[in-house]
Every structure is written in C-alpha cells, then in structure tokens.
Amino acid sequence: MRNTRFAALLGAGLMAVTAQFAGAGAASAAHAAPAAADIREQLERIPGMTVVSVGEKEGFPYYTLTFAQPVDHSRPWEGSFTQRLTLWHKAADKPTVFYTGGYTLATSTTQLTKVIDANQVSIEHRYFGQSRPAGAAGDDWSKLTVWQEASDEHRLTQALRGIERGRWLGTGVSKGGMTATYHERFYPGDLDAVVAFVAPNDANNRDDSGYERFFTTVGTPECRAALNAAQREMLVRRDALLPKFEADAKTNGDTFEETLGTTGRAYEFAVLDQVWNFWQSGTIDNCPTVPDAKTAGDDELYDWSKKHGFSVYQDESLGTNGSGPYYRQAATQLGWADLKFKHLRDVRRYPDIYQPNSVLPAAMRGSYDNAAIAGVDRWVQTRGERMMFIYGENDPWSAEKFSPSRHDSYRYVVPGSNHAAQLAKLPAGEQAQAVETIKRWADVK
Structure with a gap:
C-alpha cells in the first residue's frame, strides 16, 4: 500500500x-x-x-x-x-x-x-x-x-x-x-x-508472515524499537499533530473525500505506512536520525516523519490518472501486506483501513481473487x-x-x-x- x-x-x-x-x-x-x-x-x-x-x-x-x-x-x-x-x-x-x-x-x-x-x-x-x-x-x-x-x-x-x-x-x-x-x-x-x-x-494474500518476520528482523533491535516508538507516538499525539496535517493538506490542495474519506483517516493511513516507507527508500544509515519519541517535541516528530516515510494519500493522486489503477490491481489480484501493527493496537481508530480499497474511489474498488x-x-x-x-x-x-x-x-x-x-x-x-x-x-x- x-x-x-x-x-x-x-x-x-x-x-x-x-x-x-x-x-x-x-x-x-x-x-x-x-x-x-x-x-x-x-x-x-x-x-x-x-x-x-x-x-x-x-x-x-x-x-x-x-x-x-x-x-x-x-x-x-x-x-x-x-x-x-x-x-x-x-x-x-x-x-x-x-x-x-x-x-x-x-x-x-x-x-x-x-x-x-x-x-x-x-x-x-x-x-x-x-x-x-x-x-x-x-x-x-x-x-x-x-x-x-x-x-x-x-x-x-x-x-x-x-x-x-x-x-x-x-x-x-x-x-x-x-x-x-x-x-x-x-x-x-x-x-x-x-x-x-x-x-x-x-x-x-492471507499469509503475511513473511512481512511480519521482516519487520522483526530488519536493521538492528535499537533501530526497530526507535521506529516503532516514533510511529506509535504519531498516533498517541494525534490531537496535536492532526491540525498540522490538515494545514499541510490545505496548503497543498489535498482532498480525501473520494477515497479515504476524512483527514483523520488519511492521517492514520500515512502513519501506518511510515516504517515500511523508511526501509523501502532508506537504509540502516538513516537510523540515527530517528527522534527519541519520549523527548521529541511535536514539531520535531512531525517534521522528521514527513522526511522519513510519512506519505500522504490524497484524492488527486489515487484516481484513474494517478496510482489508482495499481491499487485496483492490488485489491483484486496482486494482494497486499495486511500488517498486524501489534504495537499500535490501542492507539488506532480505524482497524480495517489498511487495505487497497481504502484508497480507491468507490467505482474502482473490487474483490480479491487469488487464483x-x-x-x-x-x-x-x-x-x-x-x-x-x-x-x-x-x-x-x-x-x-x-x-x-x-x-x-x-x-x-x-x-x-x-x-x-x-x-x-x-x-x-x-x-x-x-x-x-x-x-x-x-x-x-
């Protein structure tokens, strides 16, 4: 995703x-x-x-x-x-x-x-x-x-x-x-x-153990712990950080009504993707940049996240002319990683959001077939x-x-x-x- x-x-x-x-x-x-x-x-x-x-x-x-x-x-x-x-x-x-x-x-x-x-x-x-x-x-x-x-x-x-x-x-x-x-x-x-x-x-698609195993072994224990803590803190501080997200969305002209629905859902989706994106495009050399979740201020945490994996999914890039066709394929044939996010269970508000149909306009959604x-x-x-x-x-x-x-x-x-x-x-x-x-x-x- x-x-x-x-x-x-x-x-x-x-x-x-x-x-x-x-x-x-x-x-x-x-x-x-x-x-x-x-x-x-x-x-x-x-x-x-x-x-x-x-x-x-x-x-x-x-x-x-x-x-x-x-x-x-x-x-x-x-x-x-x-x-x-x-x-x-x-x-x-x-x-x-x-x-x-x-x-x-x-x-x-x-x-x-x-x-x-x-x-x-x-x-x-x-x-x-x-x-x-x-x-x-x-x-x-x-x-x-x-x-x-x-x-x-x-x-x-x-x-x-x-x-x-x-x-x-x-x-x-x-x-x-x-x-x-x-x-x-x-x-x-x-x-x-x-x-x-x-x-x-x-x-x-029903077995995501390979992905789960990856996130418990990649990099070093210290880096994994720091990333998980920062990701969790992004949801713990939702009330303080969501207004920053909404201000950015207004500045950038981002809308969410046709896909994720609300800024709150779009914010949580972006947070869920954060650690994946960190490893997709970064390396272990980026681990020292992860802020201390316990001591980092709101601005420090939010600004670091935007530079290291916090990827916004907006209507403008998810329809027929953007990446929407990919998510249609993921929803119907290619599959997706339905991660458990055990460290986030008590701070999530939308437990079923992390799947490709969530970021598709209604007309592009589909049912999965593994054959x-x-x-x-x-x-x-x-x-x-x-x-x-x-x-x-x-x-x-x-x-x-x-x-x-x-x-x-x-x-x-x-x-x-x-x-x-x-x-x-x-x-x-x-x-x-x-x-x-x-x-x-x-x-x-």
Whole structure:
C-alpha cells in the first residue's frame, strides 16, 4: 500500500477488427532484416502501429509509438485502445530488452540494457496514463488483469520481433518485475529470458508472515524499537499533530473525500505506512536520525516523519490518472501486506483501513481473487526457465519473493539494499556470475 486515453479505434465491422488484431504477428514475420534507415517504414507497416515521433538517444533513433490493442483479448472484436510505447533501436541483430515499468510509460535506460548493449522497447501498462480505453470501456476495471496485460505484451513482441531479430529479454522493477514475470508465465515462447528486480510475490494474500518476520528482523533491535516508538507516538499525539496535517493538506490542495474519506483517516493511513516507507527508500544509515519519541517535541516528530516515510494519500493522486489503477490491481489480484501493527493496537481508530480499497474511489474498488497469482507462483517454481530475480535484503517488498525453478533460473539478494537493489551492488562473485548468465541468455560476449 505504498505510493507508489486515446479514443478507441473504430473498425469497419467484426471481420475487419479481428483481422487487424490477428494480423500483427503475421505482419511482423513478413519483415525481413530491416536496415536502420528503414525502421520507421517497417514500423508503419505493422497493423495498428503508429509512429508518433522520431528522436535520437545517444546517437541511435528513438521512436515514440502507439499500438492498437483489444480492450478484451478474449473478445477482440468488441473494441480497442491505443497503448503507448517507445523503441530505442541500435541494430537489428543486437538483443532487445523489453521493459515493463508496470505503471505509466517509463523510458529510462534499464540496468539490463546497459549490461548487454541492447535495443530497448518500453511499454505503458494498460489502464495507466494515456493507455486507457476511452468512454465506458475505460471505466470497466474488470479488464485490468495480469492476463490482459500479458496478452498486450505478447501481441507487441510478436509484432516487433521481425524488426528486432536478436534475443529478447524481459525486465522490470517492482511492479514492472512482477508484470514481466506474468508475461513469461502466460506466454513463455515470447521472451528468451526474464530478469526481474525487487518483484514482490504475494502468492497467498492471507499469509503475511513473511512481512511480519521482516519487520522483526530488519536493521538492528535499537533501530526497530526507535521506529516503532516514533510511529506509535504519531498516533498517541494525534490531537496535536492532526491540525498540522490538515494545514499541510490545505496548503497543498489535498482532498480525501473520494477515497479515504476524512483527514483523520488519511492521517492514520500515512502513519501506518511510515516504517515500511523508511526501509523501502532508506537504509540502516538513516537510523540515527530517528527522534527519541519520549523527548521529541511535536514539531520535531512531525517534521522528521514527513522526511522519513510519512506519505500522504490524497484524492488527486489515487484516481484513474494517478496510482489508482495499481491499487485496483492490488485489491483484486496482486494482494497486499495486511500488517498486524501489534504495537499500535490501542492507539488506532480505524482497524480495517489498511487495505487497497481504502484508497480507491468507490467505482474502482473490487474483490480479491487469488487464483491467477497463485498459479504464476506455482509455474515459476516448477516450469519457469531462464528467469532471474534480484532482491534487496532490507527492502520490505522483497520479504515475499519468487522462488525460481531449477531450470537455468536464479535468485540473488543484494546485502543491505532497499527497493533500489541493483546488479552492480551484488558481491563481486555473485555479480560476475549473474552478468555472465545474462550475457549467455542474450548471446553476447
């Protein structure tokens, strides 16, 4: 629970729309070894692909694109939307990194792209940002599922493989790593390998023992005690600190009526998230900054909290154009950490608030179904091939990990790292081993 619309294309009838969607893969297969000079032409010949602009990145062409996708891949004739993506093209015979940010369009150069000097395709997740159907279809959140997004990515990789002919490796960070894993599970023939960074795996949403264990072992006993005491004091002093929160909300234009409901509920939710956020983005080196809960004044406690994990959830960032689609997925499929907060039980006022539906507008709320994620977990453990998972030792999101199979698949944990765990921060021996594996998968020296 952390802080983390183009018009539909109109077909000329059922047969025309179905042919457009079915033809993308076939069209890509017909493309033969394009030279760099005619990449744009090749892209424009893919049914449903539009070249929005062409720029340059580090001396290579950089294409901003949209691609027509079915709103529902099981009923493609019923409507479509345009999904945003970018292509950074270096050479057709180089490997291609398929980057799924998991949210809006993320275009930074990935760790993997740098390691293997690859082309990079970046895609915006369906129902995020501008990749949301227009009209009533855009409000049908039942089509925001892991299988539907995996199917979007399947169609796109099939469409582009005729242009980028080298090995394809999927990657992503956090929710992007989860999404890359779901793509591999549902369409294992698309990618040659997957490297997922800090990808949570809440395979059993009713069992949060992994998260509970994390918060009783992370860092040092002294740091854990200080953080818990500061968090508790934020609720003990609610009457003194809530007016400060309300003043900040007024200054920032924050409202809560459509999601959490009141400033009191929004304040408590932010306090509950505080220790999680401290470890997600901080390190043990930040422990000395934690104020003494017994002696700190109200201003000192409140100001420290705002800089170390006190994250405000407001209507403006939780609807259709913000992080709302993520919380919809968490509420219905991805799951969430329903922490017990034993040290706060007697000072909480809203005991059932800590779940994703609390931060969603009413129209976006949903019921949880474990089937898809539990199925992915079983598949990764038993049938997944050429999969690598990188986690951070002190990252709460890494408390529930994917367990890779024995089929040329691996898992690494970066010592002392948080949610920004990187290949480059692995111990030298493990780093060399991981890079060697990735290069073998990508067929590069």
